Amino acid sequence: MTISTKSAVVTGSTKGIGFALARELLRRGQHVVVSGRSQAAVDEATGKLQPEATGGAQAVGVVTDVTDPAQVQALWDAGVSAFGAVDLWINNAGVAYTMRTIVETTSEEVATMIGTNMLGTINGAQVAVRGMTASGGGRVFNVLGGGSDGSIRPGMGVYAATKRGLDMFTRALVREVEGTSVRVGQVRPGILITDGWLREAQTHPESVSSQRKMLNILVDHVDDVAPYLVDQMLASSKNGDEIAWLTTGRMMRKFLGSKQDKLARYGL
Structure with a gap:
């Protein structure tokens, strides 16, 4: 079954x-609903994104706390109201504190990661699958992250636990939608230098210093990865599809290829 995407959340x-995923969707002529926690952030993002659109695509913004099911439902409703349907839903919202041991992670940080990463994705998946089932189909992708494959990395105990849980959740949801008009998949974007990652790196420079050589091999800039991920999601029609950037082959090429100081761009 081929699903044609026209609008995405x-x-x-x-x-x-x-932001990069939304931009690449707009560049490919897809309408996009942008979401974030504050009106100022949403307005700024949509203002930057709209000029990137082609083919008459539009970017609209909705303030959303993904831990609140009612607000997530309102996000879906806004997409349907603006574009007539939502064909692609990407559960990307996440928070990472990745340079603390488990006992050093504060209760507030634990609650934020579990709330946003796990509850937010579950809320989004529930709303999207219900809506797509009622409207004739669509695709839902959950963005996973470090630790979702079961690997244990220093400082990522709590964060990795949320992502490992989401791997199990996604696999269960894949089975539940089998035979319906809805397709569910997962995206593993690799190790990306994002605003959150930079915040952590600037707060814990000693961790970056001690791992600099390995980080420069494995990390990627968001703008280099987003086009590939979007193309793969738009082309996907298989339920249970797993889209990964940092594959074994790509990782081997990174170790064998020329080494660049990727971190220098960010003043690290």
Whole structure:
């Protein structure tokens, strides 16, 4: 079954990889609903994104706290109201504190990561699957991250636990929608230099210094990765599709290829 995408919702899309995904969708003529926690951030993002659109595509913004199911439903409703339907829903909203041990992570940070990463994705998936089932179909992609594959990395215990849980959640949802008009998949974007990552790096420069050589090999700029991810999502028609940037082959080429100081661009 081929699903034609005309309009998409991207949660957490006022900056970082979410913003880049929204931009690439607009460049490919897709309408996009941008979401974030503040009106100022949403307005700024939509203002920057609209000039990137082609083919008459439009960017609209909706303030959304993804931990609130009612607000997530309102996000869906806004997309349907603006564009007649939502064909692609990307659960991207996430928060990462990735340079703290488990015992050093504050209760507020734990609650924020679990609330945004897990509850936010679950809320988004529920709303999107219900809406798409009622309207004739569509695609839902959950953006995973470090630790979703079960690997254990220093300082990422709590964050990785949320992403590992989302891997299980996504696989369960894939089974539940099998045989319906809805397709569910997951996206593993690799190790990206985002606003959140930079915040962590600037707060813990010693961690960056000790891992600089490896980071320069493995990290990627958001703008280099987003076009590939969007093309793969738009081309996807298989339920359970897993889209990954940092594949084994690409990782091998990184280790064998020329080494660049990617971090220098950001003053690190």
